[in-house]
Amino acid sequence: MVNRFDVIVIGAALNGLAVAVALAGPSARRPLGVLVVDAKDPETFASSQFDGRASAISASARRMFEALGIWQELGALAQPMNEIIVTDARPGGESRPVLLNFGETDMGGRPTAHMIENRHLYAALYRAARQSSYISFVTGSAVASYGFGPGLAEIRLVSDMAYRTSLIVAADGRNSPAREAAGIAMVGWAYDQAGIVVTVEHELPHHGRAEEHFTPSGPFAILPLPGNRSSLVWTEKRADAERIVALPDNEFLVELQERFGSHLGAIAVVSSRHSYPLALFVAREFVAPRLALVGDAAHVLHPLAGLGFNLGLRDAAALAECIADAAALGLDPGGTAVLQRYTAWRRFDTVATAAAMDGLNRLFGNDNPILRLFRDAGLMAVNRLPKLKSYFAIEAAGQSGDLPKLLRGELL
Numbered sequence: 295m296v297n298r299f300d301v302i303v304i305g306a307a308l309n310g311l312a313v314a315v316a317l318a319g320p321s322a323r324r325p326l327g328v329l330v331v332d333a334k335d336p337e338t339f340a341s342s343q344f345d346g347r348a349s350a351i352s353a354s355a356r357r358m359f360e361a362l363g364i365w366q367e368l369g370a371l372a373q374p375m376n377e378i379i380v381t382d383a384r385p386g387g388e389s390r391p392v393l394l395n396f397g398e399t400d401m402g403g404r405p406t407a408h409m410i411e412n413r414h415l416y417a418a419l420y421r422a423a424r425q426s427s428y429i430s431f432v433t434g435s436a437v438a439s440y441g442f443g444p445g446l447a448e449i450r451l452v453s454d455m456a457y458r459t460s461l462i463v464a465a466d467g468r469n470s471p472a473r474e475a476a477g478i479a480m481v482g483w484a485y486d487q488a489g490i491v492v493t494v495e496h497e498l499p500h501h502g503r504a505e506e507h508f509t510p511s512g513p514f515a516i517l518p519l520p521g522n523r524s525s526l527v528w529t530e531k532r533a534d535a536e537r538i539v540a541l542p543d544n545e546f547l548v549e550l551q552e553r554f555g556s557h558l559g560a561i562a563v564v565s566s567r568h569s570y571p572l573a574l575f576v577a578r579e580f581v582a583p584r585l586a587l588v589g590d591a592a593h594v595l596h597p598l599a600g601l602g603f604n605l606g607l608r609d610a611a612a613l614a615e616c617i618a619d620a621a622a623l624g625l626d627p628g629g630t631a632v633l634q635r636y637t638a639w640r641r642f643d644t645v646a647t648a649a650a651m652d653g654l655n656r657l658f659g660n661d662n663p664i665l666r667l668f669r670d671a672g673l674m675a676v677n678r679l680p681k682l683k684s685y686f687a688i689e690a691a692g693q694s695g696d697l698p699k700l701l702r703g704e705l706l
């Protein structure tokens with residue numbers, strides 16, 4: 295007999311777990327039966343060897359974590375961002391003119407974002423999913439085939455186990471095999487850039503200040519973590535990133551120190567090095583019969599504003615609300631009405647955000663002196679206009695637009 299679930303989520307990483315917990319976690323008022331499938335073992339995701347990144351979690355994402363009951367755990371591990379500065383950094387120079395500066399007052403007295411290491415995000419979401427008797431896991435075996443029938447969908451694993459559902463949620467990452475099986479194309483391009491990610495410890499406190507230095511090879515971000523530690527996202531051309539990541543420790547530190555500067559005193563690398571190829575891709579459709587895409591399966595963004603997972607959480611919250619509303623009325627949770635509402639809610643917002651990130655990367659990834667003059671003058675003008683600045687701060691806090699209930703802190 296083939297087991298049947300209301301919803302099957304493929305992918306037990308950040309976005310897949312977020313969908314599962316939103317639909318059937320301990321705080322869900324009308325939990326559905328959810329199966330989460332992953333080729334890997336999510337028990338191993340809470341290690342910095344697996345994912346060395348840290349994520350900037352927006353104010354609305356924090357409210358979603360509060361509603362899901364995991365903020366208590368995460369808040370203790372989070373570093374508030376009290377200030378954000380953006381500079382235009384010339385290569386090799388210590389002088390970095392500050393173009394934009396957001397302080398706490400620009401953010402309505404509350405931090406726009408918190409920095410949290412991804413290992414803690416995986417652990418908290420996984421623990422919440424494990425606490426629910428409505429969420430089942432089958433891990434360690436990849437999905438090998440997909441059937442998207444008119445009334446039901448089916449997956450078959452490499453282990454030959456098969457499962458049926460009303461809706462498959464593909465949270466299976468940027469190369470999404472489920473998306474491919476449904477014949478949905480991606481529009482976009484790979485950048486000739488990779489993001490080197492490391493954690494450093496520094497002598498002096500960061501006071502919760504995040505720094506984004508735009509260099510011609512791409513942004514160099516210093517993101518505050520609890521204690522005298524910061525997570526770095528250091529963008530370089532792919533070939534340079536490969537060379538830098540392979541350097542011996544002492545040479546790596548010399549290259550790093552040159553870009554980091556000396557304002558936080560002596561620094562030491564305290565994590566392994568990771569390198570992520572950067573790209574911009576948006577799926578041509580976010581849905582197909584009996585299928586919805588979320589997270590990187592639907593969109594891959596340049597990480598310069600730390601928005602990728604935040605957009606994924608918007609997907610998760612919107613999709614969960616569409617499904618929960620339909621289920622409460624006794625309607626098909628994977629039916630056309632649910633899929634249409636989800637895609638109308640999420641696709642335009644995603645395309646607009648992806649285009650803005652691409653524009654910023656192109657505008658700053660260029661050392662043309664005339665372009666530099668205009669972009670610097672433009673950003674300095676924004677810096678002197680408090681209303682415009684608070685508009686940007688509200689955007690960055692993820693508080694604009696038609697927010698799903700969970701992102702407003704309300705339960706489903």
Ligand SMILES: Cc1cc2nc3c(=O)[nH]c(=O)nc-3n(C[C@H](O)[C@H](O)[C@H](O)COP(=O)(O)OP(=O)(O)OC[C@H]3O[C@@H](n4cnc5c(N)ncnc54)[C@H](O)[C@@H]3O)c2cc1C
Binds near residue numbers: 309465605
């Ligand atoms: C350098 C960098 C910094 C970033 N910083 C930020 C930030 O500050 N803030 C932010 O919001 N975002 C940030 N992001 C983006 C964010 O990290 C990603 O958007 C997010 O991690 C994507 O998660 P996901 O769950 O969608 O996909 P993934 O993490 O790719 O997970 C996909 C899962 O699907 C499983 N899977 C795949 N195929 C199958 C199959 N056939 N069968 C079963 N399982 C399968 C995989 O095993 C995997 O566990 C950053 C990204 C980068 C590269």
